[in-house]
Amino acid sequence: MYSTFKATHSTDIPVPHVIIGDEGFALQTYLMRPYxxxxxxxxxxxxxINAQLSRARRVVETAFGILAMKLCIFLRSIEADVETTDCIVKAVCSLHNYIMMKNNDRKCSNESEEDVGPIQALFATVSTNRRKTTAAMQVRETFTDYFYKM
Structure with missing residues (x-):
């Protein structure tokens, strides 16, 4: 899936939707990591752009931490095939959204970023030393140019 945004004043440049990762992942066209x-x-x-990526990752990790504390399935590896895992994640997200909607109705959401500790499931990732591709570097440069025009 690609989105188009005005990266320069003269052209529309299509860029892919991306996942935000940290230094443990190789830069890919679909996965942005800091410089x-x-x-x-x-x-x-x-x-x-590194600060922006860090902030975005922190928001996602906090949301995932709250979700994992409520629904313990994310505290360990999901031992299922890809299709079943996809259904599990969608069901959990739907359930989380329903719970949040009900909590907002009652005004009793009392979790905060400080309440959520490190998630053990996220520490099982293995660092990679694969080299980044030219296309991946170009996507990151396009995002950098768009957000930080000089």
Missing amino acids: PKAGIITDPRKRG
């Missing part, structure tokens, strides 16, 4: 720390010293745009 390496050595490369951000001289470029404020790269520091800025």
